[in-house]
Amino acid sequence: MFAKILIANRGEIAVRVARTARRMGIQTVAVFSEADRDAMHVAACDEAYCIGGAAPKESYLRGDKVLEIAKLTGAQAIHPGYGFLSENESFARQCADAGIVFIGPPPAAIEAMGLKAESKRLMEKAGVPLVPGYHGSDQSEALLASEAKRIGFPVLIKASAGGGGKGMKVAESEADFAAALASAKREAKNSFGDDNVLIERYLQRPRHIEIQVFADELGHCVYLFERDCSLQRRHQKVVEEAPAPGMTEARRRQMGEAACAAAHAVGYVGAGTVEFIAEHDFATSGRFYFMEMNTRLQVEHPVTEMITGLDLVEWQLRVASGERLPKLQDELRIDGHAFEARVYAENPRNQFLPAIGPIDLLRAPATNADVRIDTGVREGDAITPHYDPMIAKLIVHGDNREQALQRLALALDDYAVVGFTNNVEFLQRVARHPAFAAREIDTGFIARHADALLPPLPVPSDAALAACALVEAAAARAVAQDAARRAGKASSPWALADAFWPNQPDCGIDFDYAQGEQRLAVSVIADGDGYRIRIAGRELRARADIDGERITLTLGDAQRGARVLRSGGHRVVLLAGERFEFDAVDRYAPPESEDGHGGHLVAPMPGSVVSVLVKVGDTVKKGQPLIIMEAMKMEHTIVAPFDGAVEAIYFAAKEQVKEGAELVALAEAKATA
Known part of the structure; x- marks a missing residue:
């Protein structure tokens, strides 16, 4: 077993890896950006080293700096967490060349599964079912449009090199396709450095089911059952659970064996997740399709740990050091039910746009064997625009789904984050929604129940x-x-x-x-x-x-x-x-100005301007896109609130803007008799 490892990540996953390493008697080395000098993960490790500026490309994505620190400290292995370098086959190869163990799959497996189009071709050969779509290398706009028409609208456009909802857009009709394709390519290029996309049929009311797999160097591969990740906003998961509601033993075995076949097809070693998209009635109909394989530990891995009683980070460390899997398939059992709710700095009532700022107050529920909190922040820390806005993961366990859901609701009642908008109240409503309790879930759940989940702010009683x-x-x-x-x-x-x-x-x-x-x-x-x-x-x-x-x-x-x-x-x-x-309210304070924004459109979040779609003097229609902004690698389009003319534009492409900054001034069109 390793004596010392370097954790090439930040936030809650770095803290979580350090916790297991400490329990196993393994020393840990943290790396941090200038923005994270006082971060929780720095304090959680035995040593810590600054590797660059706040932007990920200046720090956490600097594989050369990470390896330099690993050599300096004598770390025998590097745990990449998720995101950043975790699915970078080039970095995995550099680790091998330097004689340092990469705690993850072989570079060839990362490469094979990292490109969605290539991975789908491999899965087709392995007999894993695929969603009808186009996964080819010809990326001309004309061909992609033709393929989308052949597949049939609506279609889903996905970044070939990425995940996490970035570079993913839905085109409802042929008229929407060009704009959706351009947006998906921009996000893909910005997030992954690769703007290739694939196109698939967009299933109506699908379930998102993923299988946790684990393989060792001795040829053993097991599936640690499934997680249902259907509750999503902006194509990103927000609540996950295990096992999947409605899953039968026969379908679990079928999907698990398909996931292991996918792992065997690329010579996989370590922790991985095979993601499937399924028809709503997949457990009885049998219709499920391979989406992608994430060649790393997943954000939602704690729900699997809760129902199996296993520590998946410990499994990673043991497998990476050459040991056999701690358990084989016939030794694995499901115990009860678990949920994970992701607590985010975001505004659910404003399209879930990310929020930033200092955490003025943080109150979390008490933890025990059935209530767990994985976090990388403390009261007084700040959520910055440089990284994902997740504050924590709240994980609960129960003897059955009903008990686990009740525990989730009660734990959320005791959760509070003050300093910026966040999604705790929204999560409370999800946990108590009758349709969620009745297992009526799919990826459209939030949109379908938006009125109940996102009502106006409750008037104080x-x-x-x-x-x-x-x-x-x-x-x-x-x-x-x-x-x-x-x-x-x-x-x-x-x-x-x-x-x-x-x-x-x-x-x-x-x-x-x-x-x-x-x-x-x-x-x-x-x-x-x-x-x-x-x-x-x-x-x-x-x-x-x-x-x-x-x-x-x-x-x-x-x-x-x-x-x-x-x-x-x-x-x-x-x-x-x-x-x-x-x-x-201070009753003696002078009244604030009441000029309002009117036709002055302001930035709903801090970020950068991706592109300006109009110029001064243009006549625009209500709903017409004016400016595209990007924050935390997600795009947001500013549209005209009414028919009018562009009077002024205050920012150009690539410029940074603060939340509330005026972007465009519009003059409303005068009504004609």
Whole structure:
């Protein structure tokens, strides 16, 4: 076994690999960019070295620098995690040439499976079923358009060299094809340095089922069952589970053996995932098709670990050191059910666009044998535009799907990230959606149930406002009393800070809150051993037991526990499975400008301008694309909100823009009689 390994990655996967290595008595070396100098994965390892600037191409993609550090530190092997260098056959070869073990498959296997078109040709030879499509080397636009027409719309255009939803676009009709192809090629070139694409039939309501495979150098290969990754947004997974709902033993064996056949076809060694797209009723119909093989550990590998009781990173280390697989197929069993929910810095109500900023407050559920959190960030860290915006993975286990889903919902109730928009509330709604509970899942689930999953921000309830005001009043009293004690005036009646005024029994402490344009005034009036709470002309009697940000609130006969999180002017209240967000307002602050954006279109996220599709003076129609932006390797198109004319363009292609920066000014077309 290795004595020391280098982890050529960052974030939660680097922390997760370091945890297993430490348990096995293996020393670890971290590498980090200038942006990650104080990152969690740096602290998790025994040694750490800076390898370049914040941009991945200046640091984490610098295979030469990684190898230099490996040699310097005496690391015997390199674990690439996922992303970055994990599926780079050139880097794997460089490791072999340097006498350093690459903890992953042989370079030839990475190369064979790295190009989607080539991998599909190999799978066809191996007898693995394929989706009807075009996987050829001729990439002329005319031929691709012709092939798409032959396959039949809608079609899916996919980057041949990549994954993770990047370089993937759907063309619903022949008229949409050219624009979708151009966008897919741009994303593919930017993400993978290769703009070749393949085209496949776009299945309606498909399931995304993947099989975890593991092979050793002795010729053994096993499948560690399946994961259902159908819940996706922007073609990227957001909730995964294992085993797949509705899977039969016969179909599991068929898909598992097909996955092992795929691995054998390329001489695979180590951990890999064979991804299939399947008809909604695949378990009974038998219609499933090979999509791709990811030649690395998957983001969602913890759900497999939860249902098998295995540590897949330990398996990777043992296989890479030349050992036999720890277990063979007849020794593997499924125990219960598991879910993984990815917590992202993103705005679900704005097309899931990524968000950035410091993590002002971070509250996570308690972990145990059935609740696990894999993360690479802490409170006070920042989500930057340089890397994937995932904050953490929440993984839960139960004896069955119903119990695991209940545990997921309860754990999400205790999760809060404050500092930028995130998807925790959205995940709560997914976990409690009746169709999800009823196993009615496919890749269109989120779009189909968007109204229920992405409703307007919930208006704060009376209980939420009361809890917030009471916690704030208690915090204000604590500050005043502490100041009085430090000034030697603890016995002064002013130190009580209880808003008492002679002959004014109804005097209280007033708070002003706002959610959007709605203003919410709350008054807290001490009344014996309880309180009177006034909200919008209503008066509620309350009792409260307050401990910091936690409060046990009694309104009438109902008692509920709540948590009130305060960061600057922002407030988040977690109350009995509900989540409310609003802002504290200073009633004495001058009013903000009300000029609004009007025809001034602003950047919905920080990023760079990919292309400007119009020029000053152009007449445009509502919905017409104006500017294409890119952030975190995903594209977003800015469209005209109304018919009009372009008055000004403030950025050119390749320029960086901040969130909220004005991009284009439009003059609305005047109505004609």
